[in-house]
Amino acid sequence: MPMIRETIVSTVDQAGRVHLAPIGIVAEGDGWIVAPFHPSTTLDNLRSTPFAVANFTDDVRVFAGCLTGRRQWPTTPCDEFIVPRFASALAHAELAVTHVTEDAQRPRFHCRVLRTVMHAPFKGFNRAQAAVVEAAILVSRLGMLPREKVEREISYLEIAISKTASAAEEEAWSWLMEAVRKFYAATER
Numbered sequence: 001m002p003m004i005r006e007t008i009v010s011t012v013d014q015a016g017r018v019h020l021a022p023i024g025i026v027a028e029g030d031g032w033i034v035a036p037f038h039p040s041t042t043l044d045n046l047r048s049t050p051f052a053v054a055n056f057t058d059d060v061r062v063f064a065g066c067l068t069g070r071r072q073w074p075t076t077p078c079d080e081f082i083v084p085r086f087a088s089a090l091a092h093a094e095l096a097v098t099h100v101t102e103d104a105q106r107p108r109f110h111c112r113v114l115r116t117v118m119h120a121p122f123k124g125f126n127r128a129q130a131a132v133v134e135a136a137i138l139v140s141r142l143g144m145l146p147r148e149k150v151e152r153e154i155s156y157l158e159i160a161i162s163k164t165a166s167a168a169e170e171e172a173w174s175w176l177m178e179a180v181r182k183f184y185a186a187t188e189r
């Protein structure tokens with residue numbers, strides 16, 4: 001299996017409006033594959049403007065926020081690149097689509113890295129951050145996963161939250177748990 005990095009991908013629409021989405025980008029040699037599901041804004045944007053930024057961040061509130069309707073995260077322009085980046089990224093890679101492998105459900109945009117820029121140091125692993133990313137993936141698949149599996153995995157991930165989270169991870173976790181509660185409350189009605 002190829003290596004995947006969980007990033008925040010920024011893209012722009014034809015009017016230049018920036019869109020951020022958590023996307024697992026897939027390693028391919030020196031480049032990356034961005035594979036957005038159909039339908040999605042990221043997919044539409046990559047079709048009209050075939051450039052993206054992969055933002056590497058340890059602020060897991062952006063992952064949880066984008067999945068729970070909190071999309072207004074600060075962005076800043078890149079030097080000489082059409083797509084802005086997430087303002088608090090630790091590093092970012094500027095990507096140009098070289099070709100597309102078409103697929104009705106999930107086309108694959110093969111990207112070349114034009115430039116990688118560092119902004120702040122990586123401060124080490126934090127289990128709560130990893131737990132939020134895992135829970136965000138569960139939340140993005142609530143309609144597809146059995147409830148028992150979701151609840152079992154959440155109760156395991158919660159251990160890392162209670163032992164190692166800072167305020168940012170606690171906030172991100174609370175948004176995700178609210179989304180889980182709302183989803184099951186709606187399906188029980």
Ligand SMILES: Cc1cc2nc3c(=O)[nH]c(=O)nc-3n(C[C@H](O)[C@H](O)[C@H](O)COP(=O)(O)O)c2cc1C
Pocket residue numbers: 006007020021022023024025035036037038039040041042043063066067133136137140
């Ligand atoms: C860690 C993580 C990785 C994800 N990776 C992908 C991905 O590779 N492709 C995808 O379509 N959605 C992925 N998702 C779900 C998208 O972030 C979510 O569906 C998002 O809203 C994309 O749609 P949009 O471009 O319309 O915002 C991922 C979610 C998380 C939390």
